Ligand SMILES: Nc1ncnc2c1ncn2[C@@H]1O[C@H](COP(=O)(O)OP(=O)(O)O)[C@@H](O)[C@H]1O
């Protein structure tokens with residue numbers, strides 16, 4: 001059993017993230033048409049599928065950047081969704097509490113250009129966590145060290161490569177001690193020679209036991225970390241499965257897609 005597989009020896013308890021019949025419409029267009037997904041502590045979930053299939057919308061729903069139209073969205077046992085039709089939600093969690101639990105890394109790194117790497121990481125520690133300046137800076141330095149960028153703490157984004165900027169974005173999410181981290185095509189905006197360093201950082205985060213949901217077209221990396229692999233198309237999960245999915249999946253569309261990406 002590899003070290004990565006060991007981290008997948010997950011607790012059979014409440015899932016960190018549980019989606020039930022999650023639906024999302026933009027006007028008349030239903031882009032998520034009933035998503036069910038469980039993510040357990042320490043698990044690494046890979047979501048892949050064609051452009052427009054709803055992958056980003058799933059991630060954006062999990063931290064309420066896109067409020068679901070209907071269905072259940074539970075994070076750490078707390079309901080944040082509107083509930084399934086006919087279901088009455090007794091107590092709904094607040095978006096701000098959810099953002100403390102869920103970290104997100106985007107394709108575009110979304111760093112502030114006028115702030116140093118250290119201050120980019122420190123900002124949400126102060127605004128979301130309410131840390132004092134000194135404490136936030138200490139914690140930020142520690143997070144930058146984890147992604148191998150402590151020596152770049154005083155650099156501004158434009159002085160960093162795309163790969164380094166994305167690692168700062170990962171540090172910014174890590175610093176908040178999330179229970180789950182969502183990655184939306186974190187290497188898609190990078191020049192090919194910079195992809196490896198970001199995947200290396202993500203691999204280290206995974207090995208540390210972080211619960212992760214990763215949307216990626218890097219199928220080699222997906223094979224390596226994916227404890228659960230989810231193929232989406234047209235707003236539904238077409239097929240999902242454990243390790244070995246890329247060799248063993250049976251739906252023609254998933255197989256075609258894997259061949260086309262490889
Ligand atoms: N804010 C929005 N308003 C209208 N349509 C949207 C919005 N965001 C996404 N969509 C549509 O939802 C569908 C799924 O998009 P997305 O989740 O970004 O797919 P993916 O990440 O798999 O490429 C697409 O048809 C997209 O055009």
Ligand SMILES: [Mg+2]
Pocket residue numbers: 055056057184185
């Ligand atoms: Mg997307």
